[in-house]
Amino acid sequence: MEYPDPEHGTRLVVSPSKVVLGRGAAEEVGDYASTYGRRALLVASEVIFDIHGESIVETLESAGMEVVTYTDVRPDPTVENIEAAFERWQAEDCDVIVTLGGGSSIDTGKGVGILAANGGSIRDYGVDRAGYEGVPTPTPPIVAVNTTAGTGSEATRSVVVTDESTATKFLIVSQNVVPTVAVEDPELTRSLPRSHTAFTGIDALTHAIEAFVSVQSYSVSDDYARSAIRRISDSFTKAWANGDNIEARTEMMIGQLQAGQAFTNASVALVHGMARPLGAQLHVPHGLANALILPYVMEFSAMAAPEKYAEIARLMDAADDDTPDREAADAAADAVLDLCTDVDLASYLDEFGDVPERGDYLAVVGEMAQDAIDSGSPDNNPRKPTRKEIESLYVRIYDDALAPDSPRRS
Ligand SMILES: [Fe+2]
Structure with a gap:
C-alpha cells in the first residue's frame, strides 16, 4: 500500500x-x-x-x-x-x-x-x-x-x-x-565483544525485516528497510568474525540506523511481541530473544506476503529474480537461520540464558502468548496470529532451539 x-x-x-x-x-x-x-x-x-x-x-x-x-x-x-x-x-x-x-x-x-x-x-x-x-x-x-x-x-x-x-x-x-x-x-x-555484536546485529536485522513486512509499511519505510537488510546481511558475519573490520562496522552502523528509521515509521511486529516475554523467561538479551524467534515467525508469516519475503531472500542473496516468490519466500527464513548459525547464536544461550525445563516452560506459554498479544505488536504482522498459533510457535521454538538436545543447540 x-x-x-x-x-x-x-x-x-x-x-x-x-x-x-x-x-x-x-x-x-x-x-x-x-x-x-x-x-x-x-x-x-x-x-x-x-x-x-x-x-x-x-x-x-x-x-x-x-x-x-x-x-x-x-x-x-x-x-x-x-x-x-x-x-x-x-x-x-x-x-x-x-x-x-x-x-x-x-x-x-x-x-x-x-x-x-x-x-x-x-x-x-x-x-x-x-x-x-x-x-x-x-x-x-x-x-x-x-x-x-x-x-x-x-x-x-x-x-x-x-x-x-x-x-x-x-x-x-x-x-x-x-x-x-x-x-x-x-x-x-570496535570494543563490542562478539556476543554483543551478534545480539545487536540480529536485533537490527529483525527491525528491518519486521518493518518491511509490517502491515503499516509503506514506500518510505520500505526504502529504509531494503537498504538495512542488504547492508546488514552483507556485513554482519564480517563484523562478527573480525571486530576491527571497520568497513563492516561502518556498514552495520548505517544498516542499524536505517533499520531504526524503518521500524519507527512502520512498527515492529510478531517477533518483537513474542521476544519480550521470552527474553524475560530466559533472562537473555533482547537480540538473542529475537534471534531465537525470527526464523520461525518468518516461516509462519511468509504465506501472507510472499512477495515481501521473496524480496528479503533476494536482498540477502538467497534467491534470484527467476525464483518464484513462494519458493524465494521460504528461502528467506533459511537465510536468517544460516546467518544465526554463522555467528554462533545458539551457543550464547549457555552463557547468557537460563532455559527452564520443558514442563516449566509449557506452564508459562499461555501467559507469554497473552503478553505478546497485549503488546499490540502482533497486530502489525502480515499473518494475524491467533493465541493458539503463538503458543504453538513458542513450543516449536523450545523443541527446535531451546531444549539442550534440540537441533539448533546440538
Ligand atoms: Fe529490537
Whole structure:
C-alpha cells in the first residue's frame, strides 16, 4: 500500500534532526551539543563510561560545556535509573542530554527528557496508560552517541523501560522523544565483544525485516528497510568474525540506523511481541530473544506476503529474480537461520540464558502468548496470529532451539 494517498491521509516520518556519521564522529560531539546548551548531562553505563567516557567529556569541555555525569545505566534500564538520572538533571540545572552507549543509555536519556519536559512519573507515559503519542511536550535536546549496531534507538520514537516493581517492561512511543542528534561513529563499536555484536546485529536485522513486512509499511519505510537488510546481511558475519573490520562496522552502523528509521515509521511486529516475554523467561538479551524467534515467525508469516519475503531472500542473496516468490519466500527464513548459525547464536544461550525445563516452560506459554498479544505488536504482522498459533510457535521454538538436545543447540 502506498502512502500518502487520499484514502489514508498523511504519514508522519520521524528521524533525528542531524546524523553525524563516520569514523571520528565522536570527536565532534562537543561541537554539536554546545549549539543546544551549556550544561550537559552525560548518561552512560559504568562499563561504557570507562571505555569512552573520558574522550566524550573532553570533546564536550573543549566546546565550552560543563559536564554532569550519570553512569549507573543498567541493561534494560529501570524506572529507578531514569528517576535517579533525572534527579541529577534537576539538581545540576542541565540543559542538554548526551547519551553514551546503546539502547539502554539512549532510552534512559529519553526518559530523563520526558520527565524534564513533562513532569510526573515515567510509568504514566507507557502506551498502556497514556496511549501512543502520550508524551505531550518534546524533550530537551538529546545528543545520542551510539556505541552499538544496534537498537536504532537514536532514530526512534520508542522507549523501553523495566518496571522492577512488577518485573515487566513497558513501552513509551512518541514523536516527542526522537533524539535531536545521532552520532554514529563505527570506531566506538570496535570494543563490542562478539556476543554483543551478534545480539545487536540480529536485533537490527529483525527491525528491518519486521518493518518491511509490517502491515503499516509503506514506500518510505520500505526504502529504509531494503537498504538495512542488504547492508546488514552483507556485513554482519564480517563484523562478527573480525571486530576491527571497520568497513563492516561502518556498514552495520548505517544498516542499524536505517533499520531504526524503518521500524519507527512502520512498527515492529510478531517477533518483537513474542521476544519480550521470552527474553524475560530466559533472562537473555533482547537480540538473542529475537534471534531465537525470527526464523520461525518468518516461516509462519511468509504465506501472507510472499512477495515481501521473496524480496528479503533476494536482498540477502538467497534467491534470484527467476525464483518464484513462494519458493524465494521460504528461502528467506533459511537465510536468517544460516546467518544465526554463522555467528554462533545458539551457543550464547549457555552463557547468557537460563532455559527452564520443558514442563516449566509449557506452564508459562499461555501467559507469554497473552503478553505478546497485549503488546499490540502482533497486530502489525502480515499473518494475524491467533493465541493458539503463538503458543504453538513458542513450543516449536523450545523443541527446535531451546531444549539442550534440540537441533539448533546440538
Ligand atoms: Fe529490537
